[in-house]
Structure formats: structure tokens, C-alpha cells
Amino acid sequence: xxxxxxxxxxxxxxxxxxxxxxxxxxxxxxxxxxxxxxxxxxxxxxxxxxxxxxxxxxxxxxxxxxxxxxxxxxxxxxxxxxxxxxxxxxxxxxxxxxxxxxxxxxxxxxxxxxxxxxxxxxxxxxxxxxxxxxxxxxxxxxxxxxx
Amino acid sequence: xxxxxxxxxxxxxxxxxxxxxxxxxxxxxxxxxxxxxxxxxxxxxxxxxxxxxxxxxxxxxxxxxxxxxxxxxxxxxxxxxxxxxxxxxxxxxxxxxxxxxxxxxxxxxxxxxxxxxxxxxxxxxxxxxxxxxxxxxxxxxxxxxxxxxxxxxxxxxxxxxxxxxxxxxxxxxxxxxxxxxxxxxxxxxxxxxxxxxxxxxxxxxxxxxxxxxxxxxxxxxxxxxxxxxxxxxxxxxxxxxxxxxxxxxxxxxxxxxxxxxxxxxxxxxxxxxxxxxxxxxxxxxxxxxxxxxxxxxxxxxxxxxxxxxxxxxxxxxxxxxxxxxxxxxxxxxxxxxxxxxxxxxxxxxxxxxxxxxxxxxxxxxxxxxxxxxxxxxxxxxxxxxxxxxxxxxxxxxxxxxxxxxxxxxxxxxxxxxxxxxxxxxxxxxxxxxxxxxxxxxxxxxxxxxxxxx
Ligand code: HEM
Ligand code: HEM
Ligand SMILES: [Fe+2]
Numbered sequence: 001x002x003x004x005x006x007x008x009x010x011x012x013x014x015x016x017x018x019x020x021x022x023x024x025x026x027x028x029x030x031x032x033x034x035x036x037x038x039x040x041x042x043x044x045x046x047x048x049x050x051x052x053x054x055x056x057x058x059x060x061x062x063x064x065x066x067x068x069x070x071x072x073x074x075x076x077x078x079x080x081x082x083x084x085x086x087x088x089x090x091x092x093x094x095x096x097x098x099x100x101x102x103x104x105x106x107x108x109x110x111x112x113x114x115x116x117x118x119x120x121x122x123x124x125x126x127x128x129x130x131x132x133x134x135x136x137x138x139x140x141x142x143x144x145x146x147x
Numbered sequence: 148x149x150x151x152x153x154x155x156x157x158x159x160x161x162x163x164x165x166x167x168x169x170x171x172x173x174x175x176x177x178x179x180x181x182x183x184x185x186x187x188x189x190x191x192x193x194x195x196x197x198x199x200x201x202x203x204x205x206x207x208x209x210x211x212x213x214x215x216x217x218x219x220x221x222x223x224x225x226x227x228x229x230x231x232x233x234x235x236x237x238x239x240x241x242x243x244x245x246x247x248x249x250x251x252x253x254x255x256x257x258x259x260x261x262x263x264x265x266x267x268x269x270x271x272x273x274x275x276x277x278x279x280x281x282x283x284x285x286x287x288x289x290x291x292x293x294x295x296x297x298x299x300x301x302x303x304x305x306x307x308x309x310x311x312x313x314x315x316x317x318x319x320x321x322x323x324x325x326x327x328x329x330x331x332x333x334x335x336x337x338x339x340x341x342x343x344x345x346x347x348x349x350x351x352x353x354x355x356x357x358x359x360x361x362x363x364x365x366x367x368x369x370x371x372x373x374x375x376x377x378x379x380x381x382x383x384x385x386x387x388x389x390x391x392x393x394x395x396x397x398x399x400x401x402x403x404x405x406x407x408x409x410x411x412x413x414x415x416x417x418x419x420x421x422x423x424x425x426x427x428x429x430x431x432x433x434x435x436x437x438x439x440x441x442x443x444x445x446x447x448x449x450x451x452x453x454x455x456x457x458x459x460x461x462x463x464x465x466x467x468x469x470x471x472x473x474x475x476x477x478x479x480x481x482x483x484x485x486x487x488x489x490x491x492x493x494x495x496x497x498x499x500x501x502x503x504x505x506x507x508x509x510x511x512x513x514x515x516x517x518x519x520x521x522x523x524x525x526x527x528x529x530x531x532x533x534x535x536x537x538x539x540x541x542x543x544x545x546x547x548x549x550x551x552x553x554x555x556x557x558x559x560x561x562x563x564x565x566x567x568x569x570x571x572x573x574x575x576x577x578x579x580x581x582x583x584x585x586x587x588x589x590x591x592x593x594x595x596x597x598x599x600x
Contacts, residue, residue, distance in 0.1 A: 011369065019403075030392045058259060059194045068390070074193075075546070076467060102544070102550060134389030139542075
């Protein structure tokens with residue numbers, strides 16, 4: 001037999017240790033060198049962090065995606081600050097009836113001014129992260145008039 | 148079964164089946180929301196339904212793995228489980244934490260991080276629970292002189308799975324860092340250590356069901372789990388393309404994640420080869436169906452459908468669309484749900500002494516569940532591809548796209564009904580088996596392939 005059980009075991013443990021070591025080195029490099037620059041960590045203000053807390057406390061990711069992560073029930077929000085602007089976002093977050101421009105309902109969060117502003121600060125910060133080109137820019141622009 | 152303490156496995160399986168039913172109910176709630184019947188919105192909005200759906204999935208799979216481990220370890224170690232009473236305590240406490248978490252999701256008590264929604268205080272209880280579980284498994288292994296590769300791989304998988312839960316419990320101010328470590332849990336689980344659990348259970352089943360020599364099966368087990376880690380660890384990079392990490396991951400993640408299907412291909416070829424090599428066939432046809440089935444469907448769902456969107460050029464467009472949901476369903480089903488079903492089908496006759504080896508009900512359950520899930524996958528996939536083109540290429544509004552692709556969700560719901568019928572039949576069969584009993588005990592020195600001889 002070409003391959004013995006012992007060789008197979010060496011393949012498993014050896015391969016695991018080597019790739020794991022490379023993974024750790026790359027992870028450290030990413031976290032120490034790349035993430036602070038690409039995410040503009042200097043702009044991580046109190047408001048942005050408060051916004052992140054609200055984002056998690058309400059499980060916004062349970063319907064939306066951000067940086068492409070989350071659920072597929074409601075729009076991608078990475079560039080929402082740029083796409084809609086502050087006024088629109090504030091109206092959505094402070095609505096006391098479920099927001100539903102195209103049929104689907106969002107939870108009515110009734111946010112205070114403070115909360116809405118924190119959330120907006122979070123979106124603004126997210127929108128400025130260098131995401132290696134994500135989300136892709138559409139090649140066409142179709143507008144169906146279902147405002 | 149050979150040891151009385153193996154009976155505890157039954158209660159883990161029963162609890163897993165109960166959670167699966169609830170998971171499916173919440174799946175339907177989301178399915179109906181997507182076609183416009185969001186009637187429960189005020190009590191169960193989509194994000195609640197989703198958190199419940201995916202968390203119940205993870206918890207019932209883990210419960211199934213634990214049950215399988217409580218059955219496999221005594222048999223591999225050739226002794227009773229240590230501290231068997233504690234195994235029941237562990238199950239009950241797991242159930243309590245699970246119920247509190249699921250109820251909490253209905254009252255905004257959660258941490259909105261996909262797949263890791265369990266709030267921090269409950270995370271600590273999960274840790275205690277898992278430590279208790281590992282204590283019993285490791286205690287049993289240490290007290291025995293016999294160490295098999297199958298038991299080793301299974302146990303390594305369980306221990307690493309527990310360790311990898313920890314990075315998901317740290318708070319980070321930076322969303323990118325948060326996400327970076329979230330994948331250490333989610334990706335390194337399903338495309339890493341859970342595959343060890345899968346491999347360990349699969350190898351145990353193949354030894355019992357095909358009668359092929361243990362040494363041959365365990366050699367290939369090492370090769371497969373070796374392929375898993377070599378590709379899967381650096382394959383984590385396929386989640387780091389577009390979240391604010393460096394460009395290096397596009398290359399490393401692309402190459403290594405594209406190799407991940409090899410481990411699944413290896414597993415499928417291995418299962419089929421062992422099936423053909425085994426000269427005598429175990430009479431438990433249904434368990435054999437699920438066992439070979441899991442290896443094949445895992446290759447399709449995780450391997451091929453994962454490969455379909457793992458290259459950065461493709462993932463740029465499919466990232467965060469229904470294409471991901473397509474892959475998520477068939478991968479979880481094929482690799483992890485089916486192995487639990489396979490194990491339960493194998494263990495039930497041995498636990499209860501009733502030999503429902505080849506019933507019509509069990510056969511229909513297998514085909515209806517699988518064809519239904521294939522149909523759902525196609526439904527999600529067609530919707531996802533259409534979404535990618537309309538939204539990401541043509542620049543149509545998200546909500547307009549969703550209205551265009553709504554029709555595919557009627558197909559998803561129809562296929563889900565078929566799937567649920569299959570699962571229903573399976574559970575009905577499970578209930579028909581009745582409770583485990585000591586009359587099903589067989590002498591300790593019965594050979595591995597006793598049923599074949
Ligand atoms: C049994 C094994 C697997 C399971 C259970 C599984 C499950 C999942 C799930 C649930 C997601 C969604 C995660 C999220 O967005 O939070 C996902 C994403 C992904 N999976 Fe898998 N997967 C498996 C194996 C694989 C393999 C082998 C590959 C590659 C060949 C792969 C490629 C991907 C990719 C590229 C994504 C990211 C999709 C996106 O960008 O939105 N998966 N997988
Ligand atoms: C009646 C059956 C089911 C229905 C109708 C259903 C429906 C759904 C829906 C609508 C979503 C949310 C997608 C979104 O974010 O928009 C979802 C998510 C998910 N479901 Fe199911 N599901 C069912 C059964 C299952 C089963 C049996 C499994 C596992 C074996 C499963 C695993 C998942 C996973 C992993 C996700 C998260 C996917 C992702 O984030 O990419 N589901 N399901
Ligand atoms: Fe992954």
C-alpha cells in the first residue's frame with residue numbers, strides 16, 4: 001500500500017499546523033496593519049460606537065446586509081448614507097409606523113434624535129471603509145417608478 | 148447497543164427533532180413574509196424569525212452531534228460513560244438555555260450578529276454546558292485503554308468547536324474586526340472543525356454498515372480531514388474579500404477556498420467506495436441511504452454550490468444575495484442535518500430493539516425531504532441569480548427587484564412543504580420506535596459488524 005495510516009496522520013497534523021500558522025500570521029498582519037487604515041479607525045467616534053451598539057441591540061442584520069453580511073430581506077446598507085442622505089435615514093428610523101415603501105415592512109423603531117444621529121454616524125463611517133470595490137457599481141441604471 | 152449509558156443519546160435525538168420542527172415553522176414564517184404575507188409582523192418580525200430559524204438549526208445540529216457522541220464514545224472506548232447522570236443534567240440545562248434564548252429573540256433580547264445572536268450572559272451558560280459535555284466525553288476516553296482514530300477525530304472536532312466559540316464572545320468597536328472574528332466561529336466551524344465531527348460520525352457509520360476493515364476506513368478519514376483543514380483554514384479568506392481587510396485575502400482566500408470542495412469530493416468518493424467494497428450489507432437500508440446520501444449531498448451543497456460563488460470576481464456580485472441562501476440551505480442540509488438523520492436512523496433500532504430497517508415510511512421520508520430540499524435550493528438559486536443581475540448589474544432598486552423575484556418564493560414554499568412532509572414522516576417513524584430499553588442490550592464483545600455476520 002502506497003499510503004499508510006501513519007502517513008495519512010502526518011498529512012493531517014502537519015498540514016493543519018502549517019496552514020494554521022500561516023493563517024495566524026496573516027490575521028495579525030490584517031488586524032494590526034490593514035484594518036486600522038482601511039476602516040479609518042481614527043474616525044471611530046463615540047457616536048459611531050453607540051450606533052454599532054444600536055445596530056446589534058436591534059438585530060438590524062436580521063433583515064439587512066452591511067458590507068454584504070446579514071439577511072437578504074431588506075436593502076444593503078453599506079452605502080446608505082451616500083445613497084439616501086441623513087434626512088431620509090432619520091425619517092425611517094424615527095417612524096412610528098412600519099416603514100414600507102415597496103411592500104415589505106420594517107419594524108417601527110421610533111428612535112430618539114440622539115439614537116438616530118448615532119445610527120447615521122455609524123452608517124457614515126461604514127460607508128467610508130475601503131471594501132476592495134464592494135458593492136459593485138451597476139453598469140446600467142434602471143428606474144422603475146415605484147417610489 | 149452494548150452499554151446502558153448509550154441510552155442517553157435517545158433524549159438528545161428527541162430534543163433535536165423537536166427543535167427541527169420549530170426551525171421549519173419559522174422557515175415558513177419567513178417564506179410567507181417574502182411573498183407578502185407578513186401577517187405576524189407585530190409579534191414575529193422577519194429578523195426574529197430569522198434568528199430563531201438559524202439558531203435552532205445550529206442548536207439542534209449540536210444536540211444531534213452530542214447525542215451521537217454519547218452513543219459512539221462508549222462503543223469506541225469499550226466502557227460505560229462516566230457520570231451518566233450528568234449527561235441528563237447537561238441536556239436539561241442545554242434545553243433551558245435554548246428556550247430562554249429563543250423566547251428572548253421575541254423581545255429584542257439578542258446580539259444582532261448573524262448566527263451568534265445568543266446574548267452574552269447566555270453565552271457563558273453555553274460555555275459551562277459544553278464544558279460539562281466535554282468533561283464526560285473526555286473522562287470516558289481517559290478511563291479507557293482503547294483509543295480509536297474515529298473517536299479521536301470526533302473528539303478533536305468537538306473540543307475545537309468549543310474553543311472556537313470563544314472568539315465570538317468578544318466585543319469590538321470596529322465592525323470590521325467584529326466581523327473578522329465572527330468568521331472564526333462561523334466559517335471555521337462549518338468548513339473546519341464540524342467536518343471533523345462529520346468525518347468521525349461518517350467513519351463510525353461506515354465501519355458498522357459496510358463491514359470494511361476499520362484500518363482502511365480510518366486511514367482515509369485522516370486524508371479527508373487533512374484536506375479539510377489544509378483548504379478550509381486559509382479558505383476563511385473568502386469571507387475577508389469585502390469587509391475592510393487587505394487585498395492579500397482575495398488571492399489566498401480564492402485559491403484555498405476553491406480547494407475546499409476536494410475534502411467533500413473525497414468524502415463522497417470514500418463513502419461510495421466503502422459501500423461498494425463492503426461485501427455484506429447491513430440490513431438497515433434506511434441508515435445506509437442517509438449515510439451515502441449525506442456524503443453526496445454535502446459535496447453538491449457545500450462543495451459545488453460553495454465553489455460557485457467563492458472566487459472573488461464572482462463573490463463581488465453574489466456576496467450578500469439570495470445566492471448565499473441557496474448554498475447555505477443545501478450545505479447545512481447535506482453535510483450536517485443528513486449526518487444527524489443518518490446517525491439517528493442507525494442508532495434507533497439498536498437503542499429500542501425494534502428493527503424498522505426498510506419501511507415504506509422511512510424510504511418516503513428520505514426521498515421527500517431530499518427532493519424537497521433540492522427544489523428549495525433551486526428556488527433560492529434562481530431568485531438569487533436574478534437578483535444579482537437586476538440589482539448589481541442593472542442597478543434596479545432592491546425593493547423592486549424583490550417584487551420581481553417574488554414568484555420564485557412560491558416555488559420555495561411548495562418545495563418546503565414537500566421537504567417538511569419528508570421530515571414529518573421521519574419524525575413519525577422516530578416516535579414509532581418508542582423509548583430505548585435495556586432489552587436491546589447486546590453482549591459487549593459482539594464484533595463491530597455484528598449485524599453483517
Ligand atoms: C458544510 C459546509 C458548509 C456550510 C454549512 C456552509 C454554509 C454557509 C452559510 C450559512 C453561509 C452564509 C454565511 C453568512 O453570510 O453569514 C455561507 C457562505 C459562503 N460559503 Fe459556505 N458553507 C459550507 C461550505 C462551503 C465551501 C466548501 C465553500 C467553497 C468552496 C463555501 C463557500 C462560501 C462562500 C464564498 C460564502 C460567502 C457568501 C457571501 O459572500 O455572501 N462554503 N456558507
Ligand atoms: C420549511 C423549510 C424552510 C424554509 C421555508 C426556509 C426559509 C428560509 C428563509 C426565507 C431564510 C432567510 C433568507 C433571507 O435572509 O432572506 C432562511 C435562512 C436560512 N435557512 Fe432556511 N428554510 C427552511 C428550512 C431550512 C433547513 C432545513 C435548513 C438547514 C438544514 C435551513 C438553513 C438556513 C440557513 C443556514 C439560513 C441562513 C442563510 C444565509 O444567511 O445565507 N433552512 N431560510
Ligand atoms: Fe466559508
